[in-house]
Amino acid sequence: MTSIAAATRMGAVTLDVADLDLVTRFYRDGVGLTVIAEMPGGHVTLGRGDDIIMHLRHSPGLKHAGPSEAGLFHTAVLFTEKSALATAVLHSAQLFPGSFTGSADHLVSEAFYFNDPEGNGVELYWDRPRETWTIENGQIQMDTLHLDPNAFIEHNATEASIAAHGTAPVSVGHVHLSVGDTAIAREFYVDHIGFDQTFDWNKQALFVSAGGYHHHMAMNIWRSRGAGVRQPALGLGLVEITLPTTDDVGLLSERLDHHGYILRNDGSTIDVDDPWGNVVRITAEV
Numbered sequence: 001m002t003s004i005a006a007a008t009r010m011g012a013v014t015l016d017v018a019d020l021d022l023v024t025r026f027y028r029d030g031v032g033l034t035v036i037a038e039m040p041g042g043h044v045t046l047g048r049g050d051d052i053i054m055h056l057r058h059s060p061g062l063k064h065a066g067p068s069e070a071g072l073f074h075t076a077v078l079f080t081e082k083s084a085l086a087t088a089v090l091h092s093a094q095l096f097p098g099s100f101t102g103s104a105d106h107l108v109s110e111a112f113y114f115n116d117p118e119g120n121g122v123e124l125y126w127d128r129p130r131e132t133w134t135i136e137n138g139q140i141q142m143d144t145l146h147l148d149p150n151a152f153i154e155h156n157a158t159e160a161s162i163a164a165h166g167t168a169p170v171s172v173g174h175v176h177l178s179v180g181d182t183a184i185a186r187e188f189y190v191d192h193i194g195f196d197q198t199f200d201w202n203k204q205a206l207f208v209s210a211g212g213y214h215h216h217m218a219m220n221i222w223r224s225r226g227a228g229v230r231q232p233a234l235g236l237g238l239v240e241i242t243l244p245t246t247d248d249v250g251l252l253s254e255r256l257d258h259h260g261y262i263l264r265n266d267g268s269t270i271d272v273d274d275p276w277g278n279v280v281r282i283t284a285e286v
Contacts, residue, residue, distance in 0.1 A: 004194035006211035011240025030092035070276035074121030078173030086156035
């Protein structure tokens with residue numbers, strides 16, 4: 001088994017939503033993403049510059065999934081500037097009262113958590129420099145320590161960052177899923193997809209990455225232990241993993257085919273379902 005390419009990154013997350021306008025306003029006005037495209041039939045693409053962060057699909061015929069079902073735990077939007085992060089936290093909390101759900105110092109990062117208007121989890125965060133991360137026994141050390149959101153905003157949001165809200169670089173830093181079993185998640189995402197395990201949180205949460213990052217994906221059982229395959233529902237539509245080249249995509253396609261997965265291949269991307277029916281789309285950077 002070969003690890004996935006070190007330059008692998010996360011691509012856009014697709015959400016199926018009932019109230020397209022409301023959810024769009026949250027990600028645009030609160031988080032600070034830009035509406036890149038609006039397509040007929042109810043499809044909004046958001047991002048920053050050429051980087052697509054999220055696709056919203058208007059799916060009013062679907063119902064909300066139950067709280068213990070598999071699916072999205074959160075989409076994590078990575079900020080490169082603390083001032084821009086503080087401003088996004090401020091706007092999201094002020095414009096969407098009740099959406100803020102918590103904050104934490106994870107040693108490798110500082111993170112702020114929200115639920116969008118339809119209950120999809122969102123993390124807004126920035127990374128500490130890699131040279132400050134601690135590795136013990138092959139695992140990047142992470143924790144959940146107190147982080148005062150008001151103090152973070154006071155110390156980092158500036159008049160300039162508030163005026164420039166929605167212009168600083170952002171990306172999909174990682175995607176965190178709710179799954180039924182972390183051992184099964186490890187088999188799919190580590191043994192078969194090829195991510196490296198970076199941290200195992202008491203057998204309840206698994207963190208995996210490419211190229212030594214703290215995590216590009218995580219899977220936990222905190223509220224979904226024993227969950228089975230998802231039924232069609234609002235929430236996560238698909239998650240994209242972007243590999244450096246088409247050759248990398250081809251190699252991964254061969255590996256997944258060898259392990260018996262049913263692949264949907266349109267010639268440039270492949271889609272595969274994880275063990276809980278979450279659609280994973282594999283694309284190439286070039």
